[in-house]
Amino acid sequence: MENPNHIGEARIRVRYAETDQMGVVYHANYIVSFEVGRVEFLRKLGFEYRLMEQEDDCHIAVAEVRCRFKAPARYDDQILVRTRIKFLRGPLIQFAYEVLHEPRGTMLAEGESTHMVVNSRFERTTLPTKYAEAFERVLTEQNGE
Amino acid sequence: MENPNHIGEARIRVRYAETDQMGVVYHANYIVSFEVGRVEFLRKLGFEYRLMEQEDDCHIAVAEVRCRFKAPARYDDQILVRTRIKFLRGPLIQFAYEVLHEPRGTMLAEGESTHMVVNSRFERTTLPTKYAEAFERVLTEQNGE
Amino acid sequence: MENPNHIGEARIRVRYAETDQMGVVYHANYIVSFEVGRVEFLRKLGFEYRLMEQEDDCHIAVAEVRCRFKAPARYDDQILVRTRIKFLRGPLIQFAYEVLHEPRGTMLAEGESTHMVVNSRFERTTLPTKYAEAFERVLTEQNGE
């Protein structure tokens, strides 16, 4: 069972700008929705990604991203992005995402992103303790469920 | 050995709009570069994706996309996107991409996208023969090399 | 005095994707925020732009847009887009926008967009009565204030 405390939830209303001539959300925009979801996951744990960058020079650079498209989202749809952490191994972090059509609850897309902790010069660095401890705590509780 | 005739090549100059506050190309924009590469691959085979949609009601909807980020691209960089077909199985097509920094030749990103052939109502359909034959021919020649 | 009932209010959280290498929101994204504001203005009047297109084949195509940039917005900023109608003359509609940094209340950008009512084939058409009446009512009340 998932503990809802460990799931970031971001709500996005589809913009006209995000549609394409097929009349649906252009696929690369789901990758942007993952970013929005990740930031809300961090906020739920009490962190602001803006401050991770500014105060701790800690940047979660994307090393790999993967997305499976299940059903098209359309203009003005209300989308829910559910984000959780999958693993933390040294400088590597993986998040998993579900993108849902909120009123209908249908799955639109799902995916994962793997990140490397770097400083502002893109040099590999260690995740500051406060973040690592919070992520480890979430992972332990997820596994214990 | 790769037959250069079976590699689509698209050249892209990085726009300011495509950078982010890390001073590099925002990662989701590589997924857009895959689209640009795919279209040039088709053009090299003699096909215009625009006409595939308009005249044959044949749309190559994205079912899955995957991208591994190797090195950051920066503003005004000249990027080369090399695209080839990996497989064709019924209504499924997979393309593979390499995104290179053109003057330096370094790999910036690589990935794959899997597509489903659909009509304009997103109903699964068959790839019209002229495309299927061309793709099969390329795949046979690639394997024979 | 402005009647707050005639101001659409849209709230937007700045995404990483929307920043550029100056560390601020890339200017063209404000034009997208105008679109978001316009849709919320219509929603406040009881209209869904999605349905205007689908049910009435009424599309508010952009004929001109203008934006003055006052102060930069930054990543994760909470932005408020305030939208009102400026005029309605036959098939022409003009909206005006203020983009504010919500917690600080400072003006980030302001602008106008002029639209032409067209059908899905981009042919000039008349605004269906229900919309025209609602817009006229708002304009009359604004002028009477």
Place this chain on the structure above:
Amino acid sequence: MENPNHIGEARIRVRYAETDQMGVVYHANYIVSFEVGRVEFLRKLGFEYRLMEQEDDCHIAVAEVRCRFKAPARYDDQILVRTRIKFLRGPLIQFAYEVLHEPRGTMLAEGESTHMVVNSRFERTTLPTKYAEAFERVLTEQNGE
């Protein structure tokens, strides 16, 4: 008469990502095409905007932008962006743009952008002499024609 030496020319192929559900290029993307045009105008004068930022800490921040939309551009269209300088007054520079459908030569959009020369902290600064002199020379020659 325009001196073609004083017109930057940028060619852009419309991407699927840039279309919207009306089947045409989403309007805010023309503002991005202005950026692409401006950079090619500078390149024609012998300047790289990338180096203006890096070596001279000279950033041409956008203060105002205006665009009039004449005809829709569609997917895979080949677009030509013609850019020229309109004025230089202290820290203010204005550029004008014409966006054309290249094979047909029809006007798609036209507009202007006004810029303020700033440093990387967005403080108003003076345009370094080498740029100011080149711009003045172009302006003088334009007026003399």
